[in-house]
Structure formats: structure tokens, C-alpha cells
Amino acid sequence: MTSTQPYRIFDVTLARFADVSPHLRRLTFTGPEVADMTTMAPDQRIKIFFPRDGIAPDVPKDGDWYKSWKALPVADRVPMRTYTIRHLRAEQCEVDIDFVLHGETGPASRWATRAQPGDRVQMSAPNRLSRSPIDGFEWKPPAGVRHILLMADETALPALAGILEELSARPNLPRVEAFVEVPSNEDRIALADWGGLTLHWLAREDADLRPGDLMIDAVRRARLPQGAAAADLVLEDIDIDANVPWERAQPIDGGDFYAWIAGESEAVMAIRRFLIKERGLDRRTLNLMGYWRFGKVYE
Ligand SMILES: Cc1cc2nc3c(=O)[nH]c(=O)nc-3n(C[C@H](O)[C@H](O)[C@H](O)COP(=O)(O)OP(=O)(O)OC[C@H]3O[C@@H](n4cnc5c(N)ncnc54)[C@H](O)[C@@H]3O)c2cc1C
Numbered sequence: 001m002t003s004t005q006p007y008r009i010f011d012v013t014l015a016r017f018a019d020v021s022p023h024l025r026r027l028t029f030t031g032p033e034v035a036d037m038t039t040m041a042p043d044q045r046i047k048i049f050f051p052r053d054g055i056a057p058d059v060p061k062d063g064d065w066y067k068s069w070k071a072l073p074v075a076d077r078v079p080m081r082t083y084t085i086r087h088l089r090a091e092q093c094e095v096d097i098d099f100v101l102h103g104e105t106g107p108a109s110r111w112a113t114r115a116q117p118g119d120r121v122q123m124s125a126p127n128r129l130s131r132s133p134i135d136g137f138e139w140k141p142p143a144g145v146r147h148i149l150l151m152a153d154e155t156a157l158p159a160l161a162g163i164l165e166e167l168s169a170r171p172n173l174p175r176v177e178a179f180v181e182v183p184s185n186e187d188r189i190a191l192a193d194w195g196g197l198t199l200h201w202l203a204r205e206d207a208d209l210r211p212g213d214l215m216i217d218a219v220r221r222a223r224l225p226q227g228a229a230a231a232d233l234v235l236e237d238i239d240i241d242a243n244v245p246w247e248r249a250q251p252i253d254g255g256d257f258y259a260w261i262a263g264e265s266e267a268v269m270a271i272r273r274f275l276i277k278e279r280g281l282d283r284r285t286l287n288l289m290g291y292w293r294f295g296k297v298y299e
Pocket of ligand 1 (some may be wrong): 106
């Protein structure tokens with residue numbers, strides 16, 4: 001049966017891998033089904049299902065996979081984590097995913113550290129044959145935007161790299177300020193560049209720094225539009241232990257400023273407080289996304 005759901009399950013095999021930097025490994029997956037994969041934006045997210053006890057995942061392709069997966073006791077679920085499509089070459093049946101190698105504490109990083117060509121995983125990814133609109137991405141800058149702020153840590157660097165590539169190909173280039181926090185100086189990678197881009201690498205060389213500390217500090221140096229007075233504004237709390245912090249920008253016609261900020265959840269929450277409460281920025285211009293949580297597992 002051909003699925004026409006916006007997201008469907010793909011069986012894929014690791015074809016090869018290459019290290020982009022000491023902490024970022026590009027894994028290229030292949031398989032005939034990848035011909036039917038698609039991507040809508042540079043931050044297109046997918047779910048990857050990893051082997052459990054050495055057995056390749058076998059998530060059913062019919063029906064609502066998420067409902068069936070959630071219905072299982074936690075101990076019986078195959079591990080699932082969220083990743084970004086870095087490049088899709090559907091005509092060659094290949095998809096690249098850039099994995100942060102953060103050690104062996106989680107199933108995804110452990111698998112990516114050890115995986116060898118021929119190893120199998122499954123992906124829930126956008127379906128080219130979908131009859132419904134495909135979502136699963138937040139990079140939706142308003143037409144004509146003139147000033148963009150990008151902030152990412154290493155987990156959001158694959159998306160940010162794609163965003164810069166997309167921006168650099170535009171005829172009317174906006175002014176972009178980008179901050180990228182990475183584990184070490186050696187993790188700075190080549191990115192698309194143009195005259196209107198100011199790129200700041202933030203390398204966590206100091207072992208006392210927590211992931212996100214440098215981003216929190218850096219946002220205070222960012223060039224930002226003039227905000228409204230916000231001293232009385234009550235910013236609602238988000239319980240980031242229970243929920244992944246995720247606030248989407250709302251398109252504003254003729255909007256001049258747009259921000260895309262993703263990384264460790266506590267850091268994103270601190271940046272949210274600064275931009276909205278201290279700087280009084282219009283939250284409709286801000287995408288604020290927790291990609292992972294220090295010391296905690298999000299599925
Ligand atoms: C929309 C979206 C897109 C994403 N895209 C990518 C991507 O393209 N590439 C990518 O590498 N990640 C990406 N991530 C982040 C990734 O999903 C998480 O890092 C995930 O937790 C990794 O799973 P794991 O099994 O390795 O670790 P988990 O089992 O989730 O966590 C185990 C432990 O490792 C810690 N941990 C998790 N991630 C990191 C990290 N990066 N550095 C240090 N410690 C960590 C946790 O705090 C926890 O203590 C994305 C997340 C989202 C929401």
C-alpha cells in the first residue's frame with residue numbers, strides 16, 4: 001500500500017559516514033524508499049528509530065505509528081530521537097543526517113558513534129506522495145524580512161548551516177547575525193557566507209561552562225530591534241522538565257525582524273526571558289526551540 005500521509009516510515013541502511021568536525025559526524029543513509037522522501041525547509045525534522053538490544057527497529061508502516069509506539073510500555077519501545085535532514089538526494093536515494101557525538105549516554109549518540117555501513121534504522125520523515133500539507137519545520141521567514149537573528153548550538157548547527165545556504169542564494173539578502181555555540185574551536189565548520197552575514201563562533205573551551213552558557217551571554221551582545229517597554233509583562237513559565245519548550249513565530253506582514261533560536265532547553269528559556277521581558281521584543285517574531293535538555297531525556 002502506498003502511504004499518502006505527510007510523514008511515513010522509511011527503512012534505511014547506513015551507506016557511509018564522515019566526520020564533519022570532532023563532535024559532528026555525517027551519516028549517509030540509503031534505500032529504495034528514500035526516493036519518496038521529501039524536505040520542505042533546512043530545519044525539517046524527522047524521527048529516527050534505533051536498534052534495541054542489537055535488533056533493528058521494525059516500526060509498522062500501516063496506521064498511526066506514533067499511537068502504536070506510545071501505547072507500548074517504555075521498556076518495550078525502540079529508542080526514537082529527533083534529527084534534521086541535512087541533505088536529501090532523493091533521485092540518488094540518499095539522505096544525510098549530521099549527528100552530534102556526545103558520548104555513549106544516549107541511544108542515538110551511542111549508535112552514531114559505533115554504526116557501520118549496512119546497519120539499519122527507520123525514519124519517520126516527510127512523504128513526497130503526501131496528499132496533505134507537510135509541516136515539521138519552523139524556518140518560515142516573512143517575505144522581505146531585512147534583519148535576522150540566528151542562534152544555535154551544535155545540535156541545531158545542521159539546520160543553521162542549511163538556513164545560511166538558503167539565505168545566501170536569495171536575490172535580496174537580509175542582514176543576518178548568527179551565533180553558533182560548539183564544544184571546541186575545532187568544531188567550527190565552513191558555512192555559507194556573504195557580506196551581510198556576521199557570524200560569531202562560541203567555543204566552549206572552558207570545562208566549567210555548561211552547554212548554552214555562551215549563547216545566553218552572547219544574546220546580550222546581539223544587534224536587536226528596538227522593543228516596547230516590557231517591565232510589567234508577565235511571562236508565563238514553561239515546565240521544561242515536562243515539556244519541550246517550543247514557541248513558534250507568527251507571520252507578521254511586512255515584518256522587518258525575525259529570529260530562529262534553537263539549542264539546549266534551559267539556555268533557550270533564558271534567551272526567551274531576555275528577548276521578551278528585558279528587551280521587549282514582539283514574540284511573534286521569535287522561534288524559540290528546545291532541541292535537547294541537559295541531564296534529561298526527551299523522546
Ligand atoms: C527539531 C530537532 C532537531 C534536531 N536535530 C538534530 C541534529 O540534526 N543533530 C543532532 O545531533 N541532534 C539533533 N537534535 C537533538 C537530539 O534530538 C538530542 O541531542 C537527543 O537527545 C540525542 O539523543 P541521544 O539518544 O544521543 O541522547 P538522550 O538519550 O536523549 O540523552 C542522554 C543524555 O545525553 C544528554 N544529551 C543529549 N544530547 C546531547 C548533546 N547534544 N550534547 C551533550 N549531551 C547531550 C542528555 O542531556 C542526557 O543526559 C534535534 C532535536 C530537535 C528537537
